[in-house]
Amino acid sequence: xxxxxEQELLRWRVTFIGYVIVAALLVxxxxxxxxxxxxxxxxxxxxxxxxxxxxxxxxxxxxxxxRYHRLLADNRPSYNIVLIRENSPHTVxxxxxxxxxxxxxxxxxxxxxxxxxxxxxxxxxxxxxxxxTVSDIAFVKAHRYELPEISVELQPRRRYTGGELAAHALGxxxxxxxxxxxxxxxxxxRSGDQIGQTGLERQYNSVLRGQDGFKRVIVNxxxxxMGKLEEQEATPGNDLLTTIDxxxxxxxxxxxxxxxxxxxxxxxxxxAVVALDPRTGEILAMVSKPAFDPNLFATRISGANWSxxxxxxxxxxxxxxxQSHFSPGSxxxxxxxxxxxxxxxxxxxxxxxxxxHATFYGHTFACxxxxxxxxxxxxxxxxxxCNVFFYTVGDxxxxxxxxxxxxxxxxxRKTGIDLGNEDPGLIPSTEWKQRVLKTKxxxxxxxSVAIGQGYVGVTPMQAAWxxxxxxxxxxxxxxxxxxxxxxxxxxxxxxRVLEEEYPIHExxxxxxxxxxxxxxxxxxxxxxxxxxxxxxAGKTGxxxxxxxxxxxxxxxxKDNAWFVGFAPYRNPEIVVAAFVEHGGWGAEAAAPVVHAVxxxxxxxxxxxxxxxITTIAQR
Amino acid sequence: MIEQLESKRxxxxxxxxxxxxxxxxxxxxxxxxxxxxMNDPTQNYFLRQGAWVCAGIFAAFLVAGIDYHxxxxxxxxxxxxxxxxxxxxxxxxxxxxxxxxxxAFGSVTFQPSEPIKMVVVIALARYLSELRSSxxxxxxxxxxxxxxxxxxMSLVALQGDLGTxxxxxxxxxxxxxxxxxxxxxxxxxxxxxxxxxxxxxxxLKDYQKERILTFAQPERDPLGKGYQVNQSKIAIxxxxxxxxxxxxGTQNQLGFLPTRHTDFIFSVVGEELGFVGVIGTLxxxxxxxxxxxxxxxxxxxxxxxxxxxxxxxxYFFHLIVNVxxxxxxxxxxxxxxPFLSYGxxxxxxAFIALGLVICVRRCRYVN
Numbered sequence: 001x002x003x004x005x006e007q008e009l010l011r012w013r014v015t016f017i018g019y020v021i022v023a024a025l026l027v028x029x030x031x032x033x034x035x036x037x038x039x040x041x042x043x044x045x046x047x048x049x050x051x052x053x054x055x056x057x058x059x060x061x062x063x064x065x066x067r068y069h070r071l072l073a074d075n076r077p078s079y080n081i082v083l084i085r086e087n088s089p090h091t092v093x094x095x096x097x098x099x100x101x102x103x104x105x106x107x108x109x110x111x112x113x114x115x116x117x118x119x120x121x122x123x124x125x126x127x128x129x130x131x132x133t134v135s136d137i138a139f140v141k142a143h144r145y146e147l148p149e150i151s152v153e154l155q156p157r158r159r160y161t162g163g164e165l166a167a168h169a170l171g172x173x174x175x176x177x178x179x180x181x182x183x184x185x186x187x188x189x190r191s192g193d194q195i196g197q198t199g200l201e202r203q204y205n206s207v208l209r210g211q212d213g214f215k216r217v218i219v220n221x222x223x224x225x226m227g228k229l230e231e232q233e234a235t236p237g238n239d240l241l242t243t244i245d246x247x248x249x250x251x252x253x254x255x256x257x258x259x260x261x262x263x264x265x266x267x268x269x270x271x272a273v274v275a276l277d278p279r280t281g282e283i284l285a286m287v288s289k290p291a292f293d294p295n296l297f298a299t300r301i302s303g304a305n306w307s308x309x310x311x312x313x314x315x316x317x318x319x320x321x322x323q324s325h326f327s328p329g330s331x332x333x334x335x336x337x338x339x340x341x342x343x344x345x346x347x348x349x350x351x352x353x354x355x356x357h358a359t360f361y362g363h364t365f366a367c368x369x370x371x372x373x374x375x376x377x378x379x380x381x382x383x384x385x386c387n388v389f390f391y392t393v394g395d396x397x398x399x400x401x402x403x404x405x406x407x408x409x410x411x412x413r414k415t416g417i418d419l420g421n422e423d424p425g426l427i428p429s430t431e432w433k434q435r436v437l438k439t440k441x442x443x444x445x446x447x448s449v450a451i452g453q454g455y456v457g458v459t460p461m462q463a464a465w466x467x468x469x470x471x472x473x474x475x476x477x478x479x480x481x482x483x484x485x486x487x488x489x490x491x492x493x494x495x496r497v498l499e500e501e502y503p504i505h506e507x508x509x510x511x512x513x514x515x516x517x518x519x520x521x522x523x524x525x526x527x528x529x530x531x532x533x534x535x536x537a538g539k540t541g542x543x544x545x546x547x548x549x550x551x552x553x554x555x556x557x558k559d560n561a562w563f564v565g566f567a568p569y570r571n572p573e574i575v576v577a578a579f580v581e582h583g584g585w586g587a588e589a590a591a592p593v594v595h596a597v598x599x600x601x602x603x604x605x606x607x608x609x610x611x612x613i614t615t616i617a618q619r
Numbered sequence: 620m621i622e623q624l625e626s627k628r629x630x631x632x633x634x635x636x637x638x639x640x641x642x643x644x645x646x647x648x649x650x651x652x653x654x655x656x657m658n659d660p661t662q663n664y665f666l667r668q669g670a671w672v673c674a675g676i677f678a679a680f681l682v683a684g685i686d687y688h689x690x691x692x693x694x695x696x697x698x699x700x701x702x703x704x705x706x707x708x709x710x711x712x713x714x715x716x717x718x719x720x721x722x723a724f725g726s727v728t729f730q731p732s733e734p735i736k737m738v739v740v741i742a743l744a745r746y747l748s749e750l751r752s753s754x755x756x757x758x759x760x761x762x763x764x765x766x767x768x769x770x771x772m773s774l775v776a777l778q779g780d781l782g783t784x785x786x787x788x789x790x791x792x793x794x795x796x797x798x799x800x801x802x803x804x805x806x807x808x809x810x811x812x813x814x815x816x817x818x819x820x821x822x823l824k825d826y827q828k829e830r831i832l833t834f835a836q837p838e839r840d841p842l843g844k845g846y847q848v849n850q851s852k853i854a855i856x857x858x859x860x861x862x863x864x865x866x867x868g869t870q871n872q873l874g875f876l877p878t879r880h881t882d883f884i885f886s887v888v889g890e891e892l893g894f895v896g897v898i899g900t901l902x903x904x905x906x907x908x909x910x911x912x913x914x915x916x917x918x919x920x921x922x923x924x925x926x927x928x929x930x931x932x933x934y935f936f937h938l939i940v941n942v943x944x945x946x947x948x949x950x951x952x953x954x955x956x957p958f959l960s961y962g963x964x965x966x967x968x969a970f971i972a973l974g975l976v977i978c979v980r981r982c983r984y985v986n
Contacts, residue, residue, distance in 0.1 A: 003752055006799075011916055013797045014928060018912045021931075024939050025905055029898065031946045035856040036894040043856020050853065051869045089846060221874035 049086065052229060053219045054123060059210025060156035062237035064170060064200060066246040067282075073170055073201075075156040078299075079132050081140055082125035083114065088149035095149055102139040103129055117191065127192060131157060131299040148222040158194070158201075158298040164291040166249050168319035169242075169283075169419070169481055171199020172297035197297070199319070200240065200481055203418050207492055210237035238490045242481050243282035247604060248275050248597050252287045255596040256580070265592050271561075271580040272320035272460040275597050278468025278566065278575050281477030281497050283417070285576075285597060288320040322417055325425040325457035326579060329541030329586065330385045330525075331467075331562045332406075332452025334512055336393050337378055338470060339405035341508040345396035348511055351375045354388035361444040365391055382515035383524040385540060387451050394450020399441055402449060403429035408502045409474075410466035411458055416478045416498060425462050428455035452541060464577035467564045471513055471537070471572040474504040513537055517569040528591040529565050534602040537572075538565025538594060540586030558582040561589035567598055574601050629684065632981040637910050638679070640903050641973050644958040645672045645966075647900055651887045652961050654866045655880040664880055664961055671963040675970030682974025686982055691745045691922055698742045698767075701735040705774040708732070716953070717824070718780035730964035732775040732783045736933060737971050740790055743767050744925030747798045755801045764798075765791055781827060782952040786936055793932035794925060830951045847877045851945045855889035855897075862893030880961040882953055885945045900959070904938055907973075914980040923979035930972040 035043065064073040081103065088095060092114055100107040110128055117126050129136065132152070140152050158173045174197040180186045189195060195209070196202040213234035218227040252273040254260035268289070275285040290312070296305050309317055318324060340346030356372035357364050367373065367387040373380065381389035394402060406412055412427025426432075428449060430441040448454035458466075461479065469476040477499050484494030516537035519526040525540040541562030561583030566572040576594045583589030603609035649668055656664040682690075690697075704722075708731055713721040721728045746764055750756065756764070772787035800808070820828065854870035863869065868890035870876050879887050889897050908931055915927035934957055941956040943949030955962055957969040 006752060006754060007921075009754070009799065010797055010921065010924070013799070014912060014915055014924065017793065017796070017928070017931070018909065021905075021908055021912075021935055024935075025901065028939070028942055028946075028948070029901065031943075031948055032855065032889065032894055032897045032901075035852060035946055036858055036889065036897065037860060039856055040859040043853050044859065046853045047857035047869055047875075050850075050875050051873050218869075218873070226873065 049123065050221075051218050053084070053086075053217055053225075055215050055217060056125075057213035057215060057232075057234040058155050058194075059212045059234035060236045061158060061173070061194070061210060062208040062239045064208070064240045064242060066242055066244045066249070067284075068246070069241065070246050071161050072166060072242070072244070072246070073158060073160050073294075076159045078130070078155055078157040079137055080127055080153045080155050081129045081132050081136060082151055082153050083128050084123060084125050084149055084151065086122040090147075090149065095147065098143075098147060099128070099150060102143065103132075103136055105129060120191075125151070125153060130155070144224075145222060148224075158295070160294045160298075162246075163293050163295065165246075165253060166244060166286065167199075167291045167294050168288040168321065169199055169244065169286040170294060171201040171203075172197055172294035173201050174297050175300065198317075199419060200242065202420055204240055204482060204487075207487065207490070208237045208240055211235040238492075240482060241486045243277075243284065243483060244286070244481065245275075245284045245601075245604075247609065248285040248600055249287065251600040252285045252576075252578075252593065252597050253289070253291075255593045256287060256289045260596055261592070265596075269580050269583060269589070270314055270320075271578065271583065271590075271593075272324075273576065273578045273593055273597065274321045274460050274464045275574060275576040275601075276464055276468060276479055278472045278475075278477065278572050281479045281499075282483065283479055283481050284574065284601075286319075286321050286481070288318070290314040290316040292316045319419070319421075320460065320579065320581075322415075322419055322422045322459055322461045325423050325459045325462075326560055326581075327454075327456055327543035328411075328452040328458040328463060329543030329560070329562055330452060331463055331539050331541035331564050331586075332450075332456060332458070333382060333385065333390045334470065334516065334539050335406050335409055335411065335466065336390050336397070336402065336450055337382055337515070338409065338504065338508055338512050339397055339402060340393040341378070341511060342405065342504060343397060343401060346378060346393050348378065348507065351377050352381070352389045352392050354386050356388075358388045358391050360391060360395055360447050361442075363444050363447070365447055378511060379515045379518060382512065382539065383518040383522060385519075385525050390450045391447045394446050395443075397446075397450075398443075399446045399449060400429050400431075402446065403427050403432075406456075410469050410476050411462050413462075415459075415461050415465045417461060418480045418482055422461070423459050425459050426455060426457040453544060460577045460579045463562070463564045463579070464575045467539075467566060467577065468572065468575035469502075470504075470509065471566045471569070471575065473506060473509045474502045476500045476502070513569050516565075520565065525587040526563060526565065526591045528587060529563060529595045529598065531567070531595065531599055531602055533606075534598065535568040535570070536565050536595075536598055537567065537569035538563055538591070540591060542584070542586045545582065556582060558584050561586040563587075563590035563594045565591075565594045565598065567602075573605075574598065629981065632984070633683065634910070634914070634977045634980045637907060637914075637973065637977060637980075640906050640910070641679075641958055641970070642676075644900070644903050644907075645675075647888065647896075647903075648672075648884065648959045648961075650865065651884055651891065651959075652880045654868070654891060655871055655876075655884065655887050657866065658872065658874070667963070668961050668966070671966040672970075674963075675966045678967060679970040679974035679977065682971050683977040683981060685978065687741070687923060687926055687975065687978050688982075690741055694738065694742050694745055697738050701731075701738045702771060702774070704731045705735065705771055705778075709774060709778050712778065714779075717826075718778055718783075720775065720778040720780040720783065727963070730780075730783070730962075732771075732778065732780060733964035733968040734971055735771055736787060736790065737930075737968060737975065739768055739771055739787060740929030740933070740972075740975070741926055743790060743794045744922055744929055747794050747925050748921040750798065755799050755804070756795070758804070761795060761800060761804065764795060767791075768794075779824075781823070782954045785940075785952070786933060786954060789932035789936035790929050793928050797925065797928055847883070847951060848944070848947050850875045850877065851883050851886040852947055854883075854886040855946060858890040858893045858896075860894050862889075862891045862896055865891050867891060881955060882941065882951075882960060883945055884960050885942055885956055888959070889945070901942070904934070904957075908934055908938075911976045914976055914983075917983055918979050919983045923982065927976050927979050930976055933972060934969075 060075040096107050096110045137152050173194045176189050176193045176195045196205040213232040215231040216229040217225045220226050256269045258267045270289050273287040276283045353375050354373040356370050357366045373386045376386050376389050406427045412425045414422045414424050433441045449456050478497050487494035516539050518524050520529050520536045526538050529536050543560045561580040563586050564577040566575040576597045578590040578593035580589040652668050653665040712719045713723050715721045720730050720732050768791035772784050776784035854876050870890050871887045876883055876886055911927050911931045915924045918924040937957050940949050940954045955965040
């Protein structure tokens with residue numbers, strides 16, 4: 001047994017242990033005080049973030065229809081695989097390592113996608129793979145316990161029912177770019193949102209886009225939804241009714257592709273066709289070839305597809321109807337005739353002798369007909385497309401009056417169509433040359449301009465618009481693919497279709513349009529556009545790509561072919577401009593295209609049209 | 620023994636307050652285990668734990684009924700038997716979560732290393748109380764005392780259950796401290812411990828090293844190894860003053876808390892019952908510890924004192940390591956919280972220990 005004092009010591013040590021325990025318990029209690037009382041709200045937020053997940057609900061875009069409510073673009077359900085870094089049990093590297101194999105995507109490209117958005121809040125889903133296949137979804141579902149941070153998300157995706165059909169008019173959608181997000185137009189968009197990037201999709205993005213919704217759900221530690229706190233459903237975008245007539249659109253495209261009339265018009269052609277109603281400005285068809293499939297953009301476009309579109313020498317992404325200008329060739333003569341008659345430099349009864357060539361300012365300019373047209377009136381000059389006649393008219397007018405009248409009639413300036421990036425074309429003047437080329441105008445240059453060569457450049461849109469305006473006695477209706485009245489109906493500011501009218505004598509219009517009727521109906525250059533019962537009028541154009549004297553041959557140096565026609569030649573209902581790049585003679589390459597569109601229009605009008613084409617587009 | 624149980628004296632001297640506190644803790648434990656596992660219908664943790672609590676209460680009465688001097692008399696062969704069981708487990712035991720420290724009886728598994736701690740407590744108490752009078756222990760006495768504890772402890776460590784083997788340390792530490800060792804020896808022991816630590820690093824398994832590194836630097840890998848403690852801190856912190864209410868803890872119910880019915884049961888208490896619940900539960904545990912210390916002070920002899928203080932050391936060590944872990948003051952170890960964590964071995968051992976403390980108190984007036 002211990003001594004008494006030792007026994008005391010022993011009991012004192014026990015008490016000491018008691019003090020140590022008290023001290024330790026106080027430290028613990030303080031720890032809980034700190035966590036639960038002082039930092040309680042902070043941890044409460046963390047717990048909320050744990051359990052509540054914000055799920056965006058993507059609104060489907062509005063559908064796009066042709067003028068008869070036939071579908072051009074709608075949406076299809078598609079699934080994306082996304083990563084939500086919040087609460088992930090893995091590092092990004094681990095996740096990507098496991099995922100890369102299952103989804104068959106290189107780890108580096110997954111990491112790159114994640115890194116691009118690494119500064120965003122961790123609860124925001126990061127898109128890893130879009131429009132996934134059933135087997136991808138199966139992989140994710142099968143591994144949802146190992147990879148709770150990965151989930152499958154529904155996203156409506158754009159579908160263009162006709163593929164390449166009307167691709168340039170419709171445009172395409174794509175993820176909003178960083179640069180776009182900086183602009184005021186896209187201020188209420190977020191990275192990852194789909195927006196219209198070109199065409200109608202871009203122009204009417206605010207109409208077509210819906211209002212995204214969201215839901216806040218309770219999730220467990222595996223990310224599984226256990227309940228819903230709040231939901232705001234997505235509001236789909238507004239449907240857009242365009243002025244396009246699918247039948248005319250299809251006829252024009254099939255014709256250029258050599259499919260409509262392969263016997264007489266075989267092979268695929270580059271070029272542009274635009275049909276519009278000159279009375280209203282409504283665009284009935286808009287074709288640019290080569291085209292692209294906008295469906296390629298509905299999913300993030302692959303690098304290979306993108307570079308093949310960008311590097312294609314045919315420039316398939318360019319809308320040739322409004323974004324490129326070309327020498328109009330003889331089409332321009334119509335406007336020269338009108339300008340000459342209006343200014344009085346050309347007498348309606350006057351005849352000019354064509355020996356096959358003419359000399360101005362020391363240069364000899366040739367006519368297409370070597371032996372000459374003989375004595376020609378303005379009627380014959382247009383019908384037979386005599387150069388010498390118009391050299392003379394041009395020389396009398398001088399460049400600035402040509403410029404003034406051409407511009408007035410709708411050439412060399414934007415038409416105001418409801419599509420972006422419109423090319424203004426080019427009508428030269430002394431002022432223009434001084435300003436841009438810093439040299440003075442030579443009178444000899446006017447002679448080329450008079451037959452639509454030289455500096456003159458016209459977009460197919462302008463050609464159709466100006467021709468329609470002339471046929472309508474100087475009334476120009478702003479061309480459009482969507483009637484502003486339709487926008488007002490669905491509650492958007494629509495405005496009015498702009499209209500302008502330039503002064504022109506009815507007699508002038510009569511002479512010029514009658515001559516163009518002759519072009520088609522009285523053995524002129526446009527006989528291939530003739531339709532029995534439908535008074536088609538028009539003018540061919542064959543524009544040199546390189547000077548004849550250069551001697552270059554081959555497809556790329558073949559002339560560009562034009563035909564701009566309207567019908568009926570009195571009280572016109574439709575104008576069609578066809579431009580066939582390197583097509584050769586306007587009479588052979590372009591007139592049949594206009595004929596195809598006009599014939600479809602006429603058949604529809606007279607009830608002879610079978611709607612076979614319709615069903616193709618609706619499939 | 621039966622006579623004793625029947626005698627009025629037994630019931631009169633029985634420490635009802637201590638038992639009451641333990642039963643209250645068991646009630647909290649059962650409620651929160653139910654809450655933590657109600658979404659998992661495959662395992663009936665609640666009923667299993669209830670059965671173990673009943674078995675524990677029975678064991679507590681049984682142990683309390685036997686005079687601890689009788690236990691002390693029989694301790695040599697109990698100790699040898701225990702070593703035998705540990706060796707058996709080491710060789711033929713079942714491996715659970717990397718530790719070969721389990722024995723299976725049908726569908727019931729048991730960890731003998733837990734209750735054997737109490738055998739060590741009694742064995743050490745007997746050795747220390749029978750030492751001849753002297754102010755300080757001699758070196759050979761220290762070594763012998765240490766051997767009593769370190770032999771089973773190293774067997775447990777060999778089973779791969781480092782956490783449980785560590786819980787043997789407070790038994791020897793408290794025993795040596797109370798019996799008295801020279802300040803120099805005390806310093807030497809602490810130094811030796813500190814020196815052994817880096818060496819023992821080499822013997823740690825990778826996951827154990829990772830745990831310690833994570834403890835030192837929780838932001839090292841917040842989604843990986845630090846995940847458990849982070850989620851536990853979120854659970855506790857978000858409980859606030861009054862808690863989210865029973866069965867309403869989001870961290871608990873939605874599965875963000877790992878091993879929430881065993882090692883992290885106290886996080887569930889913190890989340891659902893708040894600071895008030897935490898202080899109440901810690902208060903009950905503190906009451907048990909201080910009541911035991913009081914019982915040690917008033918024990919009839921030093922054998923009783925050493926037995927009770929061994930129990931106190933074990934209780935306290937479990938408490939400080941487990942509760943310290945759930946708020947991030949201690950590294951992650953799989954050490955259960957007495958009376959609260961789910962687990963038969965742990966509950967049974969806690970009640971046996973309780974029985975010892977009650978027994979020592981009951982016998983204080985016996986001549």
